[in-house]
Amino acid sequence: MPDPSFTVAIDFESVRTATQNASEEAHLVRFNQHIVAVLLPAETGWFLQMGFGPCEQEGLVFQSLTAAEAWVRACLQGATASSII
Numbered sequence: 001m002p003d004p005s006f007t008v009a010i011d012f013e014s015v016r017t018a019t020q021n022a023s024e025e026a027h028l029v030r031f032n033q034h035i036v037a038v039l040l041p042a043e044t045g046w047f048l049q050m051g052f053g054p055c056e057q058e059g060l061v062f063q064s065l066t067a068a069e070a071w072v073r074a075c076l077q078g079a080t081a082s083s084i085i
Helices: 065-078
Strands: 010-018 023-031 034-042 045-051
Touching: 010 065, 023 065, 034 065, 045 065
Parallel strands: none
Antiparallel strands: 010 023, 023 034, 034 045
C-alpha cells in the first residue's frame, strides 16, 4: 500500500484520441510535467494503453480515475530515486 506521506502532483489531461471511425475521450497522466500513462475508456472503467518510466506497463483496467491515480502513485513510490523522472 502506498505511503500516504508520499505526495506528488499527478495531473490528468483530458484529450481526444483518433479511432477508425471517430475519436474518443482519453487521459494523459502526468507527473512532474512528464507523461507517465495514457488511459482510454473501457466498459468497466479506464484501460491503461501504455505506461512510461516507473509506470511502464500496459493492459491494466482501473474502475475509476481515482484507482488509476493510486496505481501511478504506487509505481512512483516503488521506483528507485534514479528512475523517477
